[in-house]
Amino acid sequence: MGAATTTVPRAQPHHPDPNENYLKAERGIMSWLVTLDHKRIGIMYLISVILAFAVGGAFALGVRLELFSRGRTIMDADQYNRAFTLHGVVMVFLFIIPSIPAALGNFILPIQLGAKDVAFPRLNLMSYYIYVFGACFALYSMVNGAVDTGWTFYTPYSMRTASSVIPMVLGAFIMGFSSILTGVNFLVTVHKLRAPGQTWTKLPLFIWGLYSTSIIQVLATPVLAITLLLLCLERFLGLGIFDPKLGGDPVLFQHFFWFYSHPAVYIMIVPGMAVVNEIIATFTRRAIVGYMFVAMSSLALALLGFLVWGHHLFVSGMSEYATMVFSGLTFLVAIPSGVKVFNWVATLYKGSIRLESPMLYALSFIFLFTIGGLTGLFLGMLAIDVHLHDTYFVVAHFHYVMVGGTVMGFVGGLHYWWPKMTGKLYSEGMAKVAWFLVFIGFNVTFIAQFIMGSRGMPRRYYDYLPEFEIFHKVSTIGSWILGAGFLTMLAMFIISLKSGAKSTRNPWGSAALEWQTPTPPPLANFIKVPTITRGPYDYHLATEEELSEQ
């Protein structure tokens, strides 16, 4: 945000004009670092998660490059094991969990509610700094031997490895608090700060998604915190909870870990779905079909997410009865997922569709998430999972959901709200080129992994048998296309910041509330407190003036 930080900070205490553009209301680097404005905090999160994505992406490209050919390509086994671990840790804890809720959500959620800010602005700033503090621990671990346990930290390996496990685990522990506080803040904001007339049935589906996500963040994260703390205590004090040498049970760790981390995959995907709702409504000029069903399916995912952790343990030596129960519960997840897909597609029918870049990402989301969800059916079927577990099939499955889903949602949302956040337009042509590269690159990378996985290629392997070489080569080439796509996108956004044309109030002609306030929004979000008289997607009730793109 170079533009906002160039002028001299004012010396005397002052009260910035609430009606001034939030980027200009206050100046100087300090006005950003100690800001209580949810929009600026959102932007700081945005910059941080994009940096994290770049770091995680660099590790991913390194991992893929190493696997381009058999034997040593660019690194040795220990370096490889660190590279895939850091890729996972950075992508999960530093990027994907805060990506949509903390970055886009912080910016958009209060505006969509018609509120001036979140309920607890200071807590919001504190969440950000807790995240940064946790990230520092992770960085410290990275330069200090790093971690080679996989992002899952499974015991007893994580007890014995000489790598820098404790700082990394403490980093994840600390970042968990940031996640909890953001969740609490959003929950209270949604309950307490809705503008007059903003009833629960008029809430944008983005809010319903973030509301559901917040519930998971608040309820599940403490379990991760306790688990990671126990891990540290065991490593420091030899407590004997997870390590069989000390009388502990390594499978217990897996139960604890997935009791958080399975709900956490819904912390990742539900916000992605939430963004897609907004984009589809705007680019079809139509309300999402089955509004209440879609809203409730987010809540259903949030709740079901707590009941299926055991599907990560089907071959871990868990009892056959538990296996049966978890398999049955896992399938229930398919229902709310299906509800979303069906309703999105039904929304397209008889809409007025424009294929601009945010919409391309939203449609990609539907397609890729469908594949991610359907491959989940293979894994939910016990007999098939026994074969596929811990192979590249699982790797491809969760990338279709997390990259094909969440990242597409995040990137789509970033395109969609970019003009609102920065006041600038971007080059649509370049955005489409980037989308094309990302879409092709992603599928090439991961379809190859589905095939090698079902043919038996285990995951987390530094080296592989000759029969898998062709699939690894294709996958690595796909990763380069994918990388090129993201670099193009980055360049496009930088050009937009430097020399993008000024955006109008409502460049997409959307009926949603956040597009009714000036672009970029004033410090107080609205010039006067809005009164909500229609739903965010009621195009037939919106006035010509509201929908005007000028």
Add this chain to the structure above:
Amino acid sequence: MVSPDNFQLPEQLSTGAAEVDDLYMFVYWFSLIFTAIIVAVMIYCIVKFRRRPGVKAEPVGHNLVMELVWTFGPVVFIAILFHLGFKVYVHNAVAQEGAMEIRARGRQWLWEFQYPNGSTATNELKLPVGKPVKFIISSDDVLHSFYVPGARLKRDAVPGMYTNITFTPTKLGPMQVFCAEYCGTSHSGMLAMIEVMTPEAFQKFLDEGDKPPAGTSPEEYGATLYKKNACNTCHSVDGSKMPGPTWKGLWGKQEQMADGSTVQVDENYVKESILKPQAKIAAGFTTTQMPPFTLKDPQIDAIIAYMKTLK
């Protein structure tokens, strides 16, 4: 392992594999058709309902029946999937009467097998075709997972408990075994091979034990033993850094020990290091990771012969 009839799955080498594959293909075709329909409808809408001047989107009505159908309709389908998956799973989990029990112990980074008669082998197991076998799986250190793609089975090796899998090999020839649960540096080197043979050949093998293949020199035999016993997961032969000392240039060297003494690397030192690895530890290698190996003299001699070639 390439089977011409199915691109997506490895060759079926056990009695249970075909059933798993049928399920897989069932879900696969379902998924493919489902995805095709979704994509077709999407493309149809994008083309048919693209934005045109003067044409407005039709406001969304309420269609409760449709919502209820696609919310609760799939329940029937997933119930069927659950049932099929569980049925085959249980079928594959129950050992047949009279299954031969083989112990499979995972250890960083090798698999040790033990036959019912007590003899052991590292990373190489021989099994008779058509006879059910039950693996009793355990681990000496961290988590591993015993994965036999040809049988579509895997089960974690968990320290402190026994787990098991069971199957009946149906085809003569090799069956690949992987370690499927990440276990540290040489996880990807933790491979084993099951050699499925006729019951007669298997009986003969049990009676006679392992012998060097005819016509190989001691050096060549040593090189195969280096791989077979998984020495290669900890000792490099090209000088690169691994958990154990490299063998390159090791022979005849004055090796510094952790306790400060020096030792000449000769026959006695090598033999002791194989049979009792903990007796003398080289400096810089404080982690006492190497397990004792029960090799016979001809095998140790072959390894020494091989080591001598690594200048």
